[in-house]
Amino acid sequence: xxxxxxxxxxxxxxxxxxxxxxxxxxxxxxxxxxxxxxxxxxxxxxxxxxxxxxxxxxxxxxxxxxxxxxxxxxxxxxxxxxxxxxxxxxxxxxxxxxxxxxxxxxxxxxxxxxxxxxxxxxxxxxxxxxxxxxxxxxxxxxxxxxxxxxxxxxxxxxxxxxxxxxxxxxxxxxxxxxxxxxxxxxxxxxxxxxxxxxxxxxxxxxxxxxxx
Amino acid sequence: xxxxxxxxxxxxxxxxxxxxxxxxxxxxxxxxxxxxxxxxxxxxxxxxxxxxxxxxxxxxxxxxxxxxxxxxxxxxx
Numbered sequence: 001x002x003x004x005x006x007x008x009x010x011x012x013x014x015x016x017x018x019x020x021x022x023x024x025x026x027x028x029x030x031x032x033x034x035x036x037x038x039x040x041x042x043x044x045x046x047x048x049x050x051x052x053x054x055x056x057x058x059x060x061x062x063x064x065x066x067x068x069x070x071x072x073x074x075x076x077x078x079x080x081x082x083x084x085x086x087x088x089x090x091x092x093x094x095x096x097x098x099x100x101x102x103x104x105x106x107x108x109x110x111x112x113x114x115x116x117x118x119x120x121x122x123x124x125x126x127x128x129x130x131x132x133x134x135x136x137x138x139x140x141x142x143x144x145x146x147x148x149x150x151x152x153x154x155x156x157x158x159x160x161x162x163x164x165x166x167x168x169x170x171x172x173x174x175x176x177x178x179x180x181x182x183x184x185x186x187x188x189x190x191x192x193x194x195x196x197x198x199x200x201x202x203x204x205x206x207x208x209x210x211x212x
Numbered sequence: 213x214x215x216x217x218x219x220x221x222x223x224x225x226x227x228x229x230x231x232x233x234x235x236x237x238x239x240x241x242x243x244x245x246x247x248x249x250x251x252x253x254x255x256x257x258x259x260x261x262x263x264x265x266x267x268x269x270x271x272x273x274x275x276x277x278x279x280x281x282x283x284x285x286x287x288x289x
Binding site for chain 2: 032040137138150162179181
């Protein structure tokens with residue numbers, strides 16, 4: 001009997017490169033056409049794309065480990081983030097099963113996929129802030145330049161927050177087939193437990209601002 | 213022809229994945245559709261100017277406290 005593992009490395013490599021190209025294509029789609037892109041992504045099944053997004057997040061945690069004072073290991077932070085991410089998905093998924101009568105239309109994997117793409121604004125904000133920490137470290141001053149920079153930074157943060165909210169809303173809309181009121185209701189319920197949980201994470205110095 | 217039909221069916225299934233939102237009252241639904249129209253395509257064209265306006269309004273309202281807020285946010289990663 002022949003038990004040799006037959007792995008087609010060439011095909012796997014091509015699949016990985018193709019998925020990476022799709023990640024870039026979808027990233028620009030989320031900037032210019034978030035509605036159509038997330039609607040299409042809710043049908044997607046190429047999980048290599050999610051792997052790349054989580055790999056980028058892992059690289060961010062590795063990078064930030066060297067900037068912090070007495071940090072936890074990067075792998076630990078990544079695992080905590082991953083646990084938070086799954087807790088969030090499970091929360092929305094199981095509550096949507098209660099709210100939505102058409103249960104067979106709801107897919108956890110579709111939610112996982114669309115929600116992983118909604119991590120892009122979070123990754124960009126955290127990545128850019130950690131990069132700014134190197135080139136323009138705080139504190140900011142009350143000089144004219146300091147105020148201009150403060151207004152610019154707040155505008156930048158609000159823009160990314162708005163983008164994040166749009167992507168989360170569309171993820172819930174297309175993956176869980178919820179209407180406007182159901183999504184707002186779920187988001188309020190989510191914040192009711194996530195905000196105290198974030199304070200606990202802050203107290204333990206794991207995340208000052210939750211990475212979600 | 214079969215390919216065109218298949219792609220058309222797939223596109224229609226994708227477009228009608230969810231029912232259109234109905235907020236219960238007609239003026240709410242119309243207001244929602246009016247706002248959302250600008251956020252479906254290139255939302256940054258609306259969001260970025262509004263964010264700068266919001267940042268400026270925060271400065272007018274809170275003054276130099278926004279500098280402290282930004283300092284806190286810069287430590288937030």
